[in-house]
Amino acid sequence: MSKSENPKSEKDDNQATNQSWGGRFNEPVDAFVARFTASVNFDQRLAQQDIQGSIAHARMLEQAGVLSADELKLISDGLQQIAAEIAAGSFDWSVALEDVHMNIEAALTDRIGTVGKKLHTGRSRNDQVATDIRLWLRDQIDLIQPLFAKLQQGIIELAASESETIMPGFTHLQTAQPVTFGHHLLAWNEMLERDFGRLLDCRKRLNQSPLGAAALAGTTYPINREFTAAQLNFDKPTENSLDSVSDRDFAIEFCAFASMLMTHMSRMSEELVLWTSAQFQFINLPDRFCTGSSIMPQKKNPDVPELVRGKTGRVNGHLIALLTLMKSQPLAYNKDNQEDKEPLFDAVDTVVDCLRAFADMIPAIEANKESMFEAARRGFSTATDLADYLVGKGIPFRDSHEIVGKSVAYGVDQDKDLSEMSLAELQQFSDQIEEDVFNVLSLQGSVAARNHVGGTAPQQVRAAAQRALTVVKNRN
Secondary structure (H helix, E strand, C coil): CCCCCCCCHHHHHHCCCCCCCCHHCCCHHHHHHHHHHHHHHHHHHHHHHHHHHHHHHHHHHHHHHCCCCCHHHHHHHHHHHHHHHHHHHHCCCHHHHCCHHHHHHHHHHHHHHHHHHHHHCCCCHHHHHHHHHHHHHHHHHHHHHHHHHHHHHHHHHHHHHHCEEEEECCCCCCCCEEHHHHHHHHHHHHHHHHHHHHHHHHHHHHCCCCCCCCCCCCCCCCCHHHHHHHHHCCHHHHHHHHHHHCHHHHHHHHHHHHHHHHHHHHHHHHHHHHHHHCCCCCCCCCCCEEEEECCCCCEEEEECCCCCHHHHHHHHHHHHHHHHHCCCCCCCCCHHHHHHHHHHHHHHHHHHHHHHHHHEEEEECCCCEEEEEHHHHHHCCHHHHHHHHHHHHHCCHHHHHHHHHHHHHHHHHHCCHHHHHHHHHHHCCCCCCCCCCCHHHCCHHHHHHHHCCCCCCCCHHHHHHHHHHHHHHCCC
């Protein structure tokens, strides 16, 4: 809509300048600048945490004698009413009031009068927003944890059920050695387990209260920061007021965790995309996790893993955005920090959605055991087993390596896998090869021989799955 169509909009916006700081100014803020600098359209997501922090602050002010018991009740009741309206979607947000903090404070003052203006005693929007973001991110981390558990449990249980399913293991995407599908899935779980540890580390470090740092130097009022920290379930107050209002390490650290997680999920996605292709045919994904083509009726596209793979880029971008945001900021708070929220919010949303999608999809994977087995039979995947066999006969490994290399070259020429060659064919490369060689050249024998902790032998996979499942379940 143009100015001529709505001639009163800028005037009305200018007249509605935020009165929390308007006394210093001789003219209202330009309407465009008001919209440009406002954050309420996105930081209203912090509303419940803002109210939670304000109630804790008001209780502390009453304890310090700044508020009376009656004033505390008026403020607390008023804030709870506003919280209910926000939750119901009936609260009227105003861009002219800039942000979530002033919208709530103005609404409170409208309802309870001058008492509402006392709420901001001893604090600043600087320590207020720092507190709100920490509370919000802590809540989100607590919501993410059960999604982690669901995904990991799904992977682990699928791994246990596929502990004897043989597939090719790859290096350079070339057939290397046979492994079990269960072993491969447990490698995914190891990635996620490290990611979960990073998430917990992030939560631990963010769980300190900036409230009471005020604008940057603290306050002259007799506040009790230990009290508000305890009220908000923080471990303790932050130690330095300058750092308290300007620190965004916790947001960067979460995005670093998110980037690592998404990188791991992208690697999983790449394998899922390959495995569902006609060229591999290792697994089937249920139709509900796939889409078709508008022109090619035969297509079944693995859209969920493809999209998770794609979303990794945006999360990595959020990490770089936050690092760049903070890299040249002097102490203490700067308006730049308003730009911390949207990358963090989207990183959280993306992580939650991707974890939820994978947690639902992974347990529904169906392994095409025959296709996996046949693929493992191709590419001379038991060549290393033959070399180890020759070492056991007393031949130095480098000589064994050369012998096996020649036998593989013969197999390529004859279009035969090692296990398909006769004893006479194998003995032309070494007279140390005997009938028992076929015990190690079979795929089953190869995987069974890796019977140690961390190995691909079926019994080791089942034991590892049980250990991993115990770890996940003990977290809940």
